[in-house]
Amino acid sequence: MARPAADKLRLGLGLADLGALLAPFAGRASATTRIAVACTLTVLVTSIYGTPEAAISAYIVFFINRADRTTSIVMSVAALVLVSIIIGLVMLLADFSVDDPLRRVACMAVLSAALLFLTSASKLRPVGAIIAMIIGFALDELGLVPGGEIATRALLYAWLMVAIPIGVNVAVNLVLGAAPRRLACDRLAHCLRVAAACLRDPPPDDAALQAALHTGIQPVAGWLKLARIEGSANASDVAALRHAAASTMAILLAVDAARRQPGAPLPAPVADPIADTLDAMARMLDAGGYPVEIGLSQPDASLLAPAQAAVARELHLAINCFAEPPEADTAADTTTTPTPPTAHSGLLDADAFSNRDHIRYALKTTGAALFCYLLYQQLNWPGIHTCFITCYLVSLGTAAQTVEKLSLRLAGCLAGAVIGTAALVYVVPSLSSVGGLMLLVFAGSWISAWVALGSARIAYAGFQIAFAFYLCVIQGAGPGFDLTIARDRVIGIMLGNLMVYLVFTRIWPVSIAARIEAALGRLAEQWHQLAHARRSDDRRGHAMAALALQGDIAQDLILAHYEPASVGPAPEWVEDRQRRLRSLDAIAGPAFLFAERFPGDPDLAQRLRTLRAHDTAPQPAQPAHATEATEAFDAAGHDGPARDALLALIDKRLTASVADAAQTPHPYPIHAQT
Incomplete structure (x- = not known):
């Protein structure tokens, strides 16, 4: 199987690649x-x-x-x-x-x-x-x-x-x-411009969009915390910008779903007003403020396919409430971006004396x-x-x-x-x-x-x-x-x-494979929490953490190619993990849209469990617990076609992943002691 394009670029730099890396x-x-x-x-x-x-x-x-x-x-x-x-x-x-x-x-x-x-x-x-x-x-x-x-x-x-x-x-x-606040506003403005460009005139590749998804929003929470500490932003501004970061992640995921999923791209009469609004919001962020009370009108859903309607709904919801957190979040002034729980927060790592x-x-x-x-x-x-x-x-x-x-x-x-x-x-x-x-x-x-x-x-x-x-x-x-x-x-x-x-x-070579496996476990946990989260900001925060982890794992899998054969994992092991990561990346957009519209739906959780179980072929939804089934039915309501369309997109991607796995030899164990 051919190595992904990102791997080829990482393993050898041509003049064009070097020019792109040195570009301002x-x-x-x-x-x-x-x-x-x-x-x-x-x-x-x-x-x-x-x-x-x-x-x-x-x-x-x-x-x-x-x-x-x-x-x-x-x-x-x-x-x-x-x-x-x-x-x-x-x-x-x-x-x-x-x-x-x-x-x-x-x-x-x-x-x-x-x-x-x-x-x-x-x-x-x-x-x-x-x-x-x-x-x-x-x-x-x-x-x-x-x-x-x-x-x-x-x-x-x-x-x-x-x-x-x-x-x-x-x-x-x-x-x-x-200033940390200046960096946070600039980063959010850049991500909004990337989303607007992809909606208005999609580029031939999605490199800019993928970079914004995997590394664009993640530093914003830390910068806002520093801005609060140094006094360059008050509590209400920090809460608003934190919610703006979560909304930006939702916008990027909706744009990613519209770009990559068949039947989901928005028609120009719908996409252009949204793109113009995103550019206007970016200009406000460039000026040091943040947009409120946007009031973007939603198009007639009857004129759109179910998947398109789901994308348009998420975009309008995220844009109209871009920097307006719920009252409870504003009063508490707490970050909405969940972080992996840590049992140890002192000077030394938890495994300092055991590793x-x-x-x-x-x-x-x-x-x-x-x-x-x-x-x-x-x-x-x-x-x-x-x-x-x-x-x-x-x-x-x-x-x-x-x-x-x-x-x-x-x-x-x-x-x-x-x-x-x-x-x-x-x-x-x-x-x-x-x-x-x-x-x-x-x-x-x-x-x-x-x-x-x-x-x-x-x-x-x-x-x-x-x-x-x-x-x-x-x-x-x-x-x-x-x-x-x-x-x-x-x-x-x-x-x-x-x-x-x-x-x-x-001497005592340490393979990167152990770090990859640990990160994959944390990634699966983030998607599991996203599927069950009831609050929108929590779901967006889990999506942000999951996409950051996916980017880190992708880089580590590329690094695994550099390890000597006696130290690192076999190529088949690396290809297996890359394929599973590509599957998660492919379903990220529709899975997020589904979780936003139907929080706690057991069908999404089942498909994520299927993916965790070494990519067993996805099965039709099994009868859920009575309470779960009732909640899912009530959540769907008149949006049943959108629910079915999003599940169909997820199943299509998972089926393609299983077909890909069937062509891949069984992965060999890791060579090195880790």
């Missing part, structure tokens, strides 16, 4: 400029004070920046507090380890393993590896000094190496950072880093010390992620090295001041950040471009011209990448 989108240029400014100012401050490893300081900015200013600032401050505590710990260990190489290496190993364990098993995941790298660098610097006052100064420089980019990043985000993968991740990364450390120490080649740093910056949890990111790392490293070397040869010799160096750093940072803020297919390459570029160009407090430094640092990056790849694919 809303907010990309401003976020890129913000990161470039923070990196440039970081280099300026390090040049003024002459702190060492300015390249790493500039690179840290990439890790502590997020889309909104609030998260970026909070993350920066938290990282600074944590680094301060750990540097204090290192100072306590200095007297014990500074004069003895064996004890120094032992301290590096113990602290690295402990911090990386927290990186894998706690909420420190975004910054834990960076902190472990800083501690390792600080202890390494201690080994180069005779002790006493110089050792203290080395630890101060290690703290400044993190404190300077954090302070600069906080200042830049206060001035240039995007051996956490400690294995810590040991593998520490082992790779210490091997690189001992290697360049024994070779007396300190110029390649970047291999030690690289191990912390690029270590990942599963073999699939490691192999996929390897190509991005190497491509990004080579691109950054080429850009940096070209700058050293053709640009740096003409520079006569720190100002010229700042302009060069800004240009390189802007290019790197533009790539890093793109799709996950290329984002990691942007990080590596920045890392290699900084290590080549930033050689001290002023312009540097030594090509040997650039050569050695690039060799170090390549060596660190190679070590991480070998370790993570040969």
